Amino acid sequence: MTHFGILCPAKTGHLNTMLPLGRELQRRGHRVTLFGIADVQSKTLAAGLDFWRIGETEFPLGIAAQSLVQLGKLSGFAALRYNLNLIQQEAAMVLRDAPKALKEAGVEALLVNQMTLEGGSIAEFLDIPFITVCSALPLNQEDGVPPFVTSWSYNPARWAYLRNQAAYSLLNRIAQPIEKLINEYRRSWNLPPCYDVNASYSKLAQLSQIPAEFDFPRQHLPQCFHFTGPYHESASREAVPFPWEKLTGQPLIYASMGTIQNRLIDVFQRIAQACDGLDVQLVISLGGGNLDSFKELPGKPLVVKYAPQMELLKQASLTITHAGLNTVLESLNNGVPMVAIPITSDQPGTAARLAWTGAGVTVPLTKLSVSKLRVAIQEVLSQDSYKNSASRLQAAIQRAGGVRGAADIVELAISKEKPVLTTV
Incomplete structure (x- = not known):
């Protein structure tokens, strides 16, 4: 039995992916604990998983709802920037509190939501394996594929390639404060800096809840990337x-x-x-x-x-x-x-x-x-x-495998401590 920890943003859309995967691993005899702020406790317990609270000071009960009220009034770039600020605030708290909590809880492996950009560094610092889980569209950057925040369709033309490249450059500049924060902790942990977002994801397995047929054509995903299909189940949600x-x-x-x-x-x-x-x-x-x-x-x-x-x-x-x-x-x-x-x-x-x-x-x-x-x-x-x-x-x-197929990959990657490669 492995004690899995979950690091995930305090948003319903991400929880609705992570919690069913945790339930499936728990059903197989593993222990699963989600580490998060007070606002996600009820959803975690309703899914039957263990919960460990972090960020008690700056994230009291109700803070997530207040943030959603503000975010719900925004759209477009203003909403994106506000969301990035929230991500940075939560990242600072997770980098500070999660390592100690994970160590005290005896966590042996991590399931890291892809939006929790700091998760891989925490796993590296604690020297425990981790799996990347994409609850949103895959964030893996590839110049042939438009960035996830754009409404652009797929186009193999050279001009579209250059347009995508420029958009990724802009997106990375906007996210630099988060990157800087993570690298400050990495230096304090005697880890080398990481400036390539693709390199921050798991080398064992990366799981996406979309089927491959729903994404644009990809040419440069790592061999450990798996399109498993969605993990949604009503049993892991509050009635x-x-x-x-x-x-x-x-x-x-x-x-x-x-x-x-x-x-x-x-x-x-x-x-x-x-x-x-x-x-x-x-x-x-x-x-x-x-x-x-x-x-x-x-x-x-x-x-x-x-x-x-x-x-x-x-x-x-x-x-x-x-x-x-x-x-x-x-x-x-x-x-x-x-x-x-x-x-x-x-x-x-x-x-x-x-x-x-x-x-x-x-x-x-x-x-x-x-x-x-x-x-x-x-x-x-x-x-x-x-x-x-x-x-x-x-x-x-x-056909994609869903939550059971995803759990199979997680178990194999953690037990063998080797990358699980796609067969197609």
Whole structure:
């Protein structure tokens, strides 16, 4: 039995990937402990895993919700910069507190979320093996593939290669404060500095929850990189009540802007207006927003604070989403096509892949209008190609291995302490 530690951002989307993987390893007899701030304790315990609190002083209970309120008001570059500041603050705390906590807990191996950039350095300092887990789009930089924060589609032309290269250079400059912070700790730990983000990921195994068919063509991923498909499971999530008796039996459109961009009230209003008059039932999940602000939406959609998303998607004909990767993958896992309204972070990149695969269309936030959204909804609902593409990706997800395949790779890498290479 191995005692695994989990290092992961305190965000629902990342937890919904890391916790099921932890549960699967626990089911196999391993011990799994998540090290995080107070706000993730309830979700961790609901998943049946152990929890060890760090960052008690600067991250009291409720701080994550306050940050989400602020982030939910932003979009585009402003939201990206705010998010990077949050990442830097959490990284400083994790670098300070996690090594001691991991050592005291007797952790023997780490599962490090790819967004936790400091995790690999901590594992190196403690001399324990670690696995990189990509909950978002893979962050691995490759000049032939547009950066995850852009809405650019794949293009093999030379000009696109140079454009991508310039964007990566800009992105790396923006992230320099985080890199500087990590290298300050590395020097204090007598470790050499690391300036290549790709080199900071695990040499044993890197796991991505997307199927290979959903990503743009890759040429330079390490041999230990595995597209395993999503790990989502309802058993690892807190129960959510829902008025199932209010479903009418009409084609169901499920709309969610996630747990961060849930305060863009005008977006939900336009979604409701676009669906009004169509022979559909619209269900809106606010992801924690205030229900009082949505009492008089056009068409009288069914609006809930939170929804049992995985169960609702089994009945959905269409998802309207901010292109958060978890919602996109859960929709594809049920063969549901999408209309994407990306806001920030990796959402533009996810939406670009959604359009590239043919499983949905994108309506940029800057061009969002009721008429454009209605046209997009009607197009996806009426044209079989979108449903067929979503079904094709559904089959790819089912072949990819999922959480069990990912756990197999983790166990093999840790037990052999050698890279687990892809077989394709």
